[in-house]
Amino acid sequence: MYPEDARRLSPDVLEALRRRAIAAVESGVSRTQVARMLGVSRQTISVWHREYRTRGEEALQNRRRGRQRGEQLALSYAQQLWTIRTVTTCGPDEAGLRYWLWTNQALAELVNNRFRIALSATTVRNYLIRWGVLAEAVLSKRTGGRRADQTVASPSTVLAGAETFRTHHATSHWLAGPQLHSDGASACKGTGGHEISMLYAVSTQGTVLFLCTRDPFDGVRLTEFFIRLVRQRGRRLNIVQSWRPTRRADALTAWIAENTGQVTVRFVVDSPQADEPVPLEDVSLPVPRQEGPR
Structure with missing residues (x-):
């Protein structure tokens, strides 16, 4: 009893x-x-x-009695599956949106267009963390390092008045998880269950833009990400890149040369001995093997 x-x-x-x-x-x-x-x-x-x-x-945790504010906006399991698969298999432009990279706003519009459900920026952020797309430290504007505009660089290597972004990548294992329900098919093609990586850029103000990729170390895919970043921001950019491509790096080199005056790309790594970033030009690295177009 x-x-x-x-x-x-x-x-x-x-x-x-x-x-x-x-x-x-x-x-x-x-x-x-x-x-x-x-x-x-x-x-x-x-x-x-x-x-x-x-x-x-x-x-x-404690919560108020009765229906909570925004409770009626929560996504069902099938709706979450559809959304995460769409975000991790294509860009927002391929999903019919006006953006080139995913942001909280782009994701909110995707959900609203599909399900007629309005999500706040905080709700979108919580979903991204829960899904494992990006870490809480990234979406909470704690990038784990110094601000991108504080990296060591001479005035000649940056564009005055340009917006600065630091780019990173993170591996996601979510797609190896639950199978899709009948309502869960992605808005995009190629929804196989495989490990993916997220390329993401964080501005000095904490703005986060991201896109899925199968190979963040491929120069062609990294160049595509930079092109989308430039299109989305619509202005000159200083990009602080934390790794060099190990495959097809010539594609990125050519794009940087073609866009001199509009974009700068600085390659830096975090020194394990100090807080200051170290230019990769000063680090001994093996020369990446170049491959032809795939």
Whole structure:
């Protein structure tokens, strides 16, 4: 026999109860046993555990009674699958949007166009972190290093008045996860389950723009990313690049030469011995093997 409904408990007591329940289930205790120990129904324990596996720590915290603000805007599982597959298989222009690179705004418009659901910038950010597309430190404007405009460079190597971006890449394993539901087909082609990487650029003000790629070390793919970045910003750019292409690097070299006066690209790596970035020209690196067009 169970005592009064857990929903009648105070928020603080209910949070403590949820935490005890999740800790017990995660340690291997059956849901039936946990329900009996805590005096709530097994169904309640199942709901709490499912929410914890889906939303993490957020599911355990206090929340107001009744429908939360923005709760009606949450994406269903199938809607999330469709969105993440679209973002990780093509650019926003291929999905019918007016952008060249993905941003929080572009992703919000994608969802609104498809599902007629309005997402705030904070909600989009939380989804990107939950999906594993980009790390929380990136989307929280904590890039883990110095601001791009603080890197060591002589005045002759940068464009005065240009916007500065530091570019990075991150590997995502999400596509090896759940299979798509019938409503989950991507808006783009090529949705096979494989490991991908994200190329992303962070401005000195914390603006994040990103695009999926299969090979961030390929000079042609990196050049395509830079072209999209220039088109999206519509102005002169100083790009601080944290690695050199190891394949087809000649494509990037040619593009940089063709766009002198509009774009500068500086290659730097973080020194393991100091806080100052070190120009790659001063680092001994093997010469990458050049390959012909694929």
